[in-house]
Amino acid sequence: xxxxxxxxxxxxxxxxxxxxxxxxxxxxxxxxxxxxxxxxxxxxxxxxxxxxxxxxxxxxxxxxxxxxxxxxxxxxxxxxxxxxxxxxxxxxxxxxxxxxxxxxxxxxxxxxxxxxxxxxxxxxxxxxxxxxxxxxxxxxxxxxxxxxxxxxxxx
Amino acid sequence: xxxxxxxxxxxxxxxxxxxxxxxxxxxxxxxxxxxxxxxxxxxxxxxxxxxxxxxxxxxxxxxxxxxxxxxxxxxxxxxxxxxxxxxxxxxxxxxxxxxxxxxxxxxxxxxxxxxxxxxxxxxxxxxxxxxxxxxxxxxxxxxxxxxxxxxxxxxxxxxxxxxxxxxxxxxxxxxxxxxxxxxxxxxxxxxxxxxxxxxxxxxxxxxxxxxxxxxxxxxxxxxxxxxxxxxxxxxxxxxxxxxxxxxxxxxxxxxxxxxxxxxxxxxxxxxxxxxxxxxxxxxxxxxxxxxxxxxxxxxxxxxxxxxxxxxxxxxxxxxxxxxxxxxxxxxxxxxxxxxxxxxxxxxxxxxxxxxxxxxxxxxxxxxxxxxxxxxxxxxxxxxxxxxxxxxxxxxxxxxxxxxxxxxxxxxxxxxxxxxxxxxxxxxxxxxxxxxxxxxxxxxxxxxxxxxxxxxxxxxxxxxxxxxxxxxxxxxxxxxxxxxxxxxxxxxxxxxxxxxxxxxxxxxxxxxxxxxxxxxxxxxxxxxxxxxxxxxxxxxxxxxxxxxxxxxxxxxxxxxxxxxxxxxxxxxxxxxxxxxxxxxxxxxxxxxxxxxxxxxxxxxxxxxxxxxxxxxxxxxxxxxxxxxxxxxxxxxxxxxxxxxxxxxxxxxxxxxxxxxxxxxxxxxxxxxxxxxxxxxxxxx
Numbered sequence: 001x002x003x004x005x006x007x008x009x010x011x012x013x014x015x016x017x018x019x020x021x022x023x024x025x026x027x028x029x030x031x032x033x034x035x036x037x038x039x040x041x042x043x044x045x046x047x048x049x050x051x052x053x054x055x056x057x058x059x060x061x062x063x064x065x066x067x068x069x070x071x072x073x074x075x076x077x078x079x080x081x082x083x084x085x086x087x088x089x090x091x092x093x094x095x096x097x098x099x100x101x102x103x104x105x106x107x108x109x110x111x112x113x114x115x116x117x118x119x120x121x122x123x124x125x126x127x128x129x130x131x132x133x134x135x136x137x138x139x140x141x142x143x144x145x146x147x148x149x150x151x152x153x154x155x
Numbered sequence: 156x157x158x159x160x161x162x163x164x165x166x167x168x169x170x171x172x173x174x175x176x177x178x179x180x181x182x183x184x185x186x187x188x189x190x191x192x193x194x195x196x197x198x199x200x201x202x203x204x205x206x207x208x209x210x211x212x213x214x215x216x217x218x219x220x221x222x223x224x225x226x227x228x229x230x231x232x233x234x235x236x237x238x239x240x241x242x243x244x245x246x247x248x249x250x251x252x253x254x255x256x257x258x259x260x261x262x263x264x265x266x267x268x269x270x271x272x273x274x275x276x277x278x279x280x281x282x283x284x285x286x287x288x289x290x291x292x293x294x295x296x297x298x299x300x301x302x303x304x305x306x307x308x309x310x311x312x313x314x315x316x317x318x319x320x321x322x323x324x325x326x327x328x329x330x331x332x333x334x335x336x337x338x339x340x341x342x343x344x345x346x347x348x349x350x351x352x353x354x355x356x357x358x359x360x361x362x363x364x365x366x367x368x369x370x371x372x373x374x375x376x377x378x379x380x381x382x383x384x385x386x387x388x389x390x391x392x393x394x395x396x397x398x399x400x401x402x403x404x405x406x407x408x409x410x411x412x413x414x415x416x417x418x419x420x421x422x423x424x425x426x427x428x429x430x431x432x433x434x435x436x437x438x439x440x441x442x443x444x445x446x447x448x449x450x451x452x453x454x455x456x457x458x459x460x461x462x463x464x465x466x467x468x469x470x471x472x473x474x475x476x477x478x479x480x481x482x483x484x485x486x487x488x489x490x491x492x493x494x495x496x497x498x499x500x501x502x503x504x505x506x507x508x509x510x511x512x513x514x515x516x517x518x519x520x521x522x523x524x525x526x527x528x529x530x531x532x533x534x535x536x537x538x539x540x541x542x543x544x545x546x547x548x549x550x551x552x553x554x555x556x557x558x559x560x561x562x563x564x565x566x567x568x569x570x571x572x573x574x575x576x577x578x579x580x581x582x583x584x585x586x587x588x589x590x591x592x593x594x595x596x597x598x599x600x601x602x603x604x605x606x607x608x609x610x611x612x613x614x615x616x617x618x619x620x621x622x623x624x625x626x627x628x629x630x631x632x633x634x635x636x637x638x639x640x641x642x643x644x645x646x647x648x649x650x651x652x653x654x655x656x657x658x659x660x661x662x663x664x665x666x667x668x669x670x671x672x673x674x675x676x677x678x679x680x681x682x683x684x685x686x687x688x689x690x691x692x693x694x695x696x697x698x699x700x701x702x703x704x705x706x707x708x709x710x711x712x713x714x715x716x717x718x719x720x721x722x723x724x725x726x727x728x729x730x731x732x733x734x735x736x737x738x739x740x741x742x743x744x745x746x747x748x749x750x751x752x753x754x755x756x757x758x759x760x761x762x763x764x765x766x767x768x769x770x771x772x773x774x775x776x777x778x779x780x781x782x783x784x785x786x787x788x789x790x791x792x793x794x795x796x797x798x799x800x801x802x803x804x805x806x807x808x809x810x811x812x813x814x815x816x817x818x819x820x821x822x823x824x825x826x827x828x829x830x831x832x833x834x835x836x837x838x
Contacts, residue, residue, distance in 0.1 A: 093548035107523035
């Protein structure tokens with residue numbers, strides 16, 4: 001019982017940390033250029049990773065980013081200035097506001113709902129009477145295949 | 156010749172229609188007790204003949220590339236006279252029409268093998284062949300009416316072609332698409348068997364048993380295709396990475412995730428008669444995701460650097476997808492009683508539960524990838540403007556899910572079927588847990604700072620969990636080996652060999668897990684990447700990590716296919732000369748496009764990765780971008796381990812008769828508490 005609680009607590013902590021993430025304090029320029037902005041030339045690459053030959057945007061934007069990071073202390077306002085100039089698609093990921101928030105919530109919501117549903121189904125199965133299953137006995141025709149599967153998957 | 160190609164495709168369409176119609180009619184007549192063996196046989200033979208016709212068409216297209224027949228529009232747009240020979244062959248799959256023809260060729264090849272091996276189960280193969288003929292009919296319709304590869308150039312025929320996209324002129328591009336397509340297309344076979352088995356209410360274990368090797372081979376092809384693509388991106392695209400979460404990359408990952416889930420969950424059906432509905436829908440979903448991926452990349456719905464130009468064939472795929480879903484749903488609703496589970500899950504702490512949760516995690520990951528890929532479309536529809544869903548989203552959502560999956564990969568083998576006690580779990584978990592904690596402490600002592608950087612945190616978690624999985628797998632091999640050693644007198648290594656040969660599927664699977672873990676270790680190295688960009692004139696130096704680069708020269712070359720600029724750099728590590736590297740940029744004359752040729756010095760510890768990023772027009776000096784990417788080589792090593800594990804799992808297990816020394820001692824219960832059922836040597 002003790003181990004179960006320990007494991008559960010450990011998993012919860014690990015999962016919580018992982019989901020929350022841990023924002024580092026790398027240089028803002030690197031963070032914004034590597035994680036927050038995308039090159040709008042159509043190459044769909046992260047701004048600081050754009051190597052599109054003859055790109056009309058990336059060099060200019062990288063200079064703008066360096067300049068704006070120096071002048072503006074807020075990452076949000078730097079990003080906003082890029083959005084105003086290049087449109088929403090310049091942001092590398094959806095924001096955490098409005099409908100964009102759904103993008104972040106949905107995968108985890110589906111995961112947790114799926115997990116809880118699976119757990120509930122297992123509990124339900126456990127609670128079911130064995131008699132219910134006896135009404136659908138396993139076909140003896142399948143025994144050779146089960147035997148082979150057992151041999152192939154077990155010691 | 157182009158006319159012959161067109162005729163071959165039209166003939167293949169007629170043959171597929173006959174296979175579908177005659178096959179369906181024969182099965183229908185047989186179902187009501189009318190003898191139709193000869194009609195069914197004609198359908199099978201027509202199915203075989205499809206391959207001849209499609210192979211003929213593919214040959215014509217390749218021949219046109221080799222003979223520089225620029226009267227064929229496709230060859231004009233994807234080849235030129237000076238294109239090296241291997242790439243002329245690759246022209247077959249470098250454009251929309253050619254790649255669809257290649258898809259049809261692979262599908263007909265799978266169909267050929269399936270129809271030639273019909274004696275494995277005549278009736279089930281007849282169903283599968285008919286369903287496969289329906290899929291072939293769709294692709295041949297496309298090739299004949301929507302994306303014809305043999306369209307002729309109108310008016311004056313140009314003297315030379317436009318050439319192959321420079322990004323595709325790389326050796327791996329000759330094998331990456333075939334591998335990927337073998338994976339995509341291959342899932343059509345287990346899909347056809349699953350649907351056929353559902354229609355005829357066939358015992359679940361039988362179709363799974365017949366298709367198990369198909370599925371594993373297909374999965375292995377898809378895996379190789381994905382990683383060859385990653386290696387191509389790393390070596391050619393020159394942005395220092397191997398996976399960019401581009402919609403086309405995502406499209407290949409979706410069926411891989413559901414296919415992986417399927418490979419695991421079928422074991423529950425085989426062993427315990429459970430999850431029948433789940434498995435049928437998993438393979439349906441895998442096939443439909445292959446089609447969806449093709450739709451995404453060819454419809455222009457999502458923007459991608461890899462995607463083919465926007466065209467009307469996207470609608471064809473939507474219709475095909477819709478019809479496939481309706482057919483699957485119809486037969487599921489009609490025959491769902493046949494899929495009822497024969498056993499129940501008895502405990503949350505059991506092998507069955509771990510498979511179930513592992514399946515859930517894989518599907519959650521699949522959903523997250525699909526959701527992120529389609530969210531820009533959804534956003535435009537609801538908000539009226541597109542948003543970008545790029546790597547930061549996918550990494551943040553999928554990395555935690557992947558961590559959970561790794562944890563389950565470690566825990567799963569420690570759980571017994573039906574039920575496991577906490578005491579036995581604790582006993583078997585102790586050593587792997589110590590290995591994981593020791594790894595974490597070692598990494599912290601080496602300077603990993605998870606509290607400062609999310610990337611470090613994920614790398615720490617990934618490597619610790621990788622240690623957990625490795626320790627678990629090794630302990631499984633050692634535990635089983637010891638049992639055999641004890642009863643046969645063999646040494647431990649020989650016993651492990653015997654154990655693996657007797658249980659190829661299980662232990663091959665563990666080797667695949669090891670491969671995945673090695674790949675994860677390689678991926679985790681990305682947290683410690685370093686990069687630097689600098690203009691480098693003669694004798695200029697750049698320092699990055701332990702490396703010093705000294706520019707010795709920068710020069711130009713010219714040949715009929717391309718002209719190139721490259722730098723010659725002396726590379727020193729900790730003051731010791733390693734050699735010279737030559738990052739290059741090529742300008743392809745026919746296509747008038749430029750491409751980078753990366754210089755990479757790869758070791759097990761790290762890659763020194765150099766890109767010729769361009770030239771400063773004012774100073775005429777090259778701009779060199781340098782990356783130090785730790786542990787990347789392990790990603791490619793992991794793939795080889797994974798392929799080896801798949802091959803081991805595909806080998807038929809050695810029977811008890813082939814291991815006479817083990818028969819002497821059966822039955823002997825092994826006192827391994829983790830297994831709730833006694834395990835007998837010699838089984």
